[in-house]
Amino acid sequence: MSLDALYQEIILDHYRRPHHAGLREPYDAETRHVNPTCGDEITLRVHLSGTTAGDTVADVSYDAEGCSISQASVSVMSDLVIGKPVADAMTLHDEFLTLMQGRGAVEPDEDTLEDAVAFAGVAKFPARIKCALLGWMAWKDAVAQATRAPMSKEETA
Amino acid sequence: MTTGMIAATVGYDVERVRADFPILARRLADDRPLVYLDSANTSQKPEQVLRALDEHYRWRNSNVGRAVHQLGDAATADYEAARATVATFVGATDPAEVVFTKNASESLNLVAGVLAWADGARRVGPGDEVVITEMEHHSNIVPWQLLCERTGATLRWFGLTDEGRLDLSGVDALITERTKVVSVAWVSNMLGTVNPVADIARRAHEVGALVVVDGSQAVPQLPVDVAGTGADFVAFTGHKMVGPTGIGVLWGRRELLEELPPFLGGGSMIETVRMEGSTWAPPPAKYEAGTPPIAEAIGLGAAADYLSGLGMAAVAAHEHAITAYTLEGLRSISGVSVLGPTEAVDRGGAVSFVVDGVHPHDVSQVLDSYGVAVRAGHHCAKPAHRRFGVQSSTRASAYLYTTKTEIDTLVDGIHRVRKYFKVA
Ligand SMILES: Cc1ncc(COP(=O)(O)O)c(C=O)c1O
Numbered sequence: 001m002s003l004d005a006l007y008q009e010i011i012l013d014h015y016r017r018p019h020h021a022g023l024r025e026p027y028d029a030e031t032r033h034v035n036p037t038c039g040d041e042i043t044l045r046v047h048l049s050g051t052t053a054g055d056t057v058a059d060v061s062y063d064a065e066g067c068s069i070s071q072a073s074v075s076v077m078s079d080l081v082i083g084k085p086v087a088d089a090m091t092l093h094d095e096f097l098t099l100m101q102g103r104g105a106v107e108p109d110e111d112t113l114e115d116a117v118a119f120a121g122v123a124k125f126p127a128r129i130k131c132a133l134l135g136w137m138a139w140k141d142a143v144a145q146a147t148r149a150p151m152s153k154e155e156t157a
Numbered sequence: 158m159t160t161g162m163i164a165a166t167v168g169y170d171v172e173r174v175r176a177d178f179p180i181l182a183r184r185l186a187d188d189r190p191l192v193y194l195d196s197a198n199t200s201q202k203p204e205q206v207l208r209a210l211d212e213h214y215r216w217r218n219s220n221v222g223r224a225v226h227q228l229g230d231a232a233t234a235d236y237e238a239a240r241a242t243v244a245t246f247v248g249a250t251d252p253a254e255v256v257f258t259k260n261a262s263e264s265l266n267l268v269a270g271v272l273a274w275a276d277g278a279r280r281v282g283p284g285d286e287v288v289i290t291e292m293e294h295h296s297n298i299v300p301w302q303l304l305c306e307r308t309g310a311t312l313r314w315f316g317l318t319d320e321g322r323l324d325l326s327g328v329d330a331l332i333t334e335r336t337k338v339v340s341v342a343w344v345s346n347m348l349g350t351v352n353p354v355a356d357i358a359r360r361a362h363e364v365g366a367l368v369v370v371d372g373s374q375a376v377p378q379l380p381v382d383v384a385g386t387g388a389d390f391v392a393f394t395g396h397k398m399v400g401p402t403g404i405g406v407l408w409g410r411r412e413l414l415e416e417l418p419p420f421l422g423g424g425s426m427i428e429t430v431r432m433e434g435s436t437w438a439p440p441p442a443k444y445e446a447g448t449p450p451i452a453e454a455i456g457l458g459a460a461a462d463y464l465s466g467l468g469m470a471a472v473a474a475h476e477h478a479i480t481a482y483t484l485e486g487l488r489s490i491s492g493v494s495v496l497g498p499t500e501a502v503d504r505g506g507a508v509s510f511v512v513d514g515v516h517p518h519d520v521s522q523v524l525d526s527y528g529v530a531v532r533a534g535h536h537c538a539k540p541a542h543r544r545f546g547v548q549s550s551t552r553a554s555a556y557l558y559t560t561k562t563e564i565d566t567l568v569d570g571i572h573r574v575r576k577y578f579k580v581a
Contacts, residue, residue, distance in 0.1 A: 003526045003577065007519075012578075038518060038534035039548045065548055067518035068578075131518060 006125055007068065008118040014072035019079050024061035029145035033138040035130050040066035042074060042134055046142040048086060057081045057089050060139060069119075069128050074135025076115045086143060092116075093136055100129045169471045175558045177203035177463075189528030192563045197346050197374060197507040197554030198532050199396045202460075206399060209459035213452045221451055222425055222442070236451050239458025240441070246461035247372075247391070248382035249408055256407040256414070256441040257454050261373040262296040264392035264407035265340070267420045267444060268369055269300035272338065273308050274418045279367070283309035285337040288366075290315040290323055290352075291544050292345045295537040297371040297392075301340060310337065317544050321348040321497035328360055336366040343375035343386070344505040347538040347552065348497030349480070351375075351505055358387030367413075373397060377556070378476050378505050380469040383408045395453065399557075400460035404453035407444070414440035421446035464557075472557045476506045479555040479564065483508050486568040492580060493571060496545050509536065509550040512571060514580035517551040523574040524551075529567055 023030075027045035034041050047059040060078040064071060077096075081089035096116055099106050104124040108117040122132045175181050178201045185191055193201060213235065219228035221236045237252070244252040258264045272281045281287065287301050291314050305312045313331055316324045323341075332339060339361040343354050358368040370388040375381060377398035383391045390413070395404035419426055419437055423446035428436040437443045464472060481501035487493050492513040498504045512520050517533035524531055532552045535542050542548060553567055575581035 003523060006522065007577070039539055039542065040516075040518075041548070067516035069518070125522070128518065128522070 005121040006128070008121065010076075010115050010118040011068060011072040014075040014115070015068040018064075018071055018075040020060055020062070020075065020082065021064070022061060023063050024059060027059070027061065029142040031138045031142040031145065033134055033141065035066070035070070035134050037130065038067070040064075040070055040131070040134065042066065042070070042138050044074070044135065044138040044142055046139065046146050048143070048146050056083065056085050057143075058083075062135065062138070064135065066134065067128075067131055069122060069131040070134045073116075073119060073132045074138075076118070077135050077139060080114060080116060081139065086147065090140070090143070093140055096136060097133070099123060100132055169467075169475050171475065171558065171560055174467065175560075177205065178558055179204060179207070181558060185528045186526075192527075192529040192566050194553040194555060194559065194563065194567060195530045195532050196377075196556035196559070197397070197536075197552065199402070200377060200399050200556055201558065202401070203399055203463050205463045206401065206456050206459045210401060210452050210456045213455050218452075220448055232451060235455050235458075236449070239454045239461075242458040242461045243406060244408075246381075246465060247376060247393075247406075247408060248384060250384070251411055253439070253441055254408055254411050254414065256409065256444040257449050258405040258407055258444075259403055259450060260396070260405035261371065261392045261394035262300075262405070264390075264394075264405050265296055265369070265371065266300045267407055268338075268340075268390050268392070268409075269304040270420050271417045272367075273304055275416075276418070279337075279413075279417060281305075281308050281310045281337045284335065285310040286313050286333070286335045287311070288313050288315070288331055288336055288339045288361075290341055291317050292321070292323070292348055292350060292352075292538065292541045293340075293342055294346050294371065294373065295539070296373075297340055297342060297369075298540065301338070311335075315341075317348075317541065320499075321345075321350050321545075322503075323350070323352055323357075325353075325357075328357075332357075332360050332364055332366065334364055336361065336364050338367045338369060340369035340371065342371040342373075343391075344372075344378065344507075345497065345538070345541070346374050346507055347509050347536045347541050347550070349505045349507045349509075350497055351379075351503040354386050354388065362387065374505055374507065377464075379473050389413055395457040395460065398457075398460055399463055400457040401453045403450045404457045406457075409440075411440065414444065419443050419446070423447045425449075467557065475557055475559075476555065477501055479559050479561065480504060480506045480508065482561055483553060483555060483564050483567070486564055487571075490568065490571050490575070492575060496542075496547070496550055506556065507536075507552055507554040509552040511547055511550050512574060512580070515574055515578045517549045519578060520551045520571070520574050523577050524567070524570045527566065527570045527573065529563075529570050531567070 027047045030045045042064040044062040049056045049058040217231040219232040221233040241252040244255045369390045372391045372393040376393040391408045396402040426446040496509045521533035
């Protein structure tokens with residue numbers, strides 16, 4: 001089994017130098033997700049430039065402890081979704097999820113997924129899929145919270 | 158190593174042992190041999206156990222204890238013979254003290270459950286305390302948390318020293334007149350520590366508390382005499398001692414099994430049932446509601462026979478030698494630190510470690526590409542990881558079939574991990 005198919009250079013680069021890391025203000029929702037098998041955790045904040053689903057992902061910031069796959073995945077995800085309309089970002093989420101659940105049979109679209117295509121190999125390592133999805137799940141949850149009931153920072157803190 | 162241990166390793170032929178385990182001959186991806194270092198998670202199974210399962214289903218399958226026909230007699234005799242074998246294996250004089258469950262988790266839940274329902278002095282209630290330790294497997298934490306939440310009792314625990322031993326300095330403040338139960342792992346599945354269960358049991362009995370020992374990692378590795386531990390209950394699990402999954406054991410002192418109420422209700426655990434109420438069969442049947450895991454129990458009997466054939470002193474000596482070798486190997490790699498005792502003294506075969514700068518998932522992924530199977534994560538011991546300031550670790554756990562060459566492959570693999578992630 002080729003390790004390099006899993007650990008693409010892009011993944012290792014993001015792992016060593018994660019983008020958008022650290023928790024920032026302002027934000028509309030904050031979530032905390034745990035991978036129960038290994039205990040890895042992520043706290044993620046989403047700031048939307050409005051509060052309805054038609055609006056844009058203004059910022060994603062996070063504090064995460066985890067393996068190379070989970071760390072790189074949240075870094076790549078932040079690059080992808082920041083600045084995108086929420087609906088488009090959600091489509092990317094769905095596309096990434098399909099890729100992860102595709103057992104390696106799904107051909108990723110580089111035009112939309114960009115650096116996230118590097119995770120295509122993860123789909124062949126069932127134990128690692130949860131790692132790649134941790135950040136995305138936390139993000140989706142945060143967006144749902146932010147669009148459902150806009151919260152003040154005090155409530156979410 | 159004591160002279161007894163040296164004597165016991167002489168004549169222990171690990172290659173002959175390995176020949177009994179078909180899976181050890183299989184090849185993994187890229188035609189790599191399997192280096193199985195995840196035995197604290199579950200052990201591999203020898204031919205003798207596989208054959209017992211197969212023969213039961215092929216020739217003797219029937220339900221037990223309720224059929225008046227030849228197959229029923231055969232299956233019942235085999236099931237009860239397995240109970241007697243397991244009893245002897247752990248030094249229990251009375252097979253009725255061996256209750257078959259589905260695993261150690263169920264055994265521990267059984268004890269915690271019935272203590273909430275007990276009549277009289279054994280009942281755990283408000284104001285009572287349950288004492289555990291910070292190195293427990295979640296299976297010996299959560300049932301007690303549930304018991305305390307449901308009854309208003311208070312959970313307390315022994316902390317750990319930096320070396321990964323129980324901090325017994327506050328024992329007199331911890332085990333008091335209020336203590337109703339003390340439940341402790343004999344051998345830690347994460348730190349490897351062997352705990353002084355007999356000393357703790359003595360102290361607990363002075364205050365009238367019940368003593369539960371989680372023997373899940375001890376029974377596979379050490380010669381065990383349940384009564385000698387001073388415990389009232391000892392829980393263990395078949396799949397870690399070369400037996401099948403789906404079978405566990407709760408050994409309990411007979412008078413307690415008689416006194417305490419049932420856990421699950423159903424067929425086979427009753428004396429008589431009327432619509433107005435029921436009475437219970439004597440133990441162990443009282444705690445074995447429904448059709449039990451028959452084949453699995455018979456498989457566990459075969460596993461106990463297999464271990465007895467090797468001799469548990471020899472198994473323990475082999476484990477000790479391999480653990481010392483593993484610790485030595487890990488010590489030789491810079492940037493690797495072992496969690497738990499770093500010398501093979503009062504120490505079982507599970508060795509958890511951290512590789513600086515590389516997450517355990519990534520460590521085990523790279524090791525797996527060389528055929529080395531280890532565990533990565535919290536090993537169901539989150540509080541113990543937290544105690545040592547880490548979220549997770551990598552664990553190598555050897556067993557009676559592990560060779561020094563395999564440990565060399567592990568050590569070599571960790572060097573490759575460090576190179577791959579550029580931390581070397
Ligand atoms: C110390 C200890 N206790 C309890 C258990 C639980 O065993 P089981 O999962 O078979 O119930 C394990 C194994 O996972 C263990 O290592």
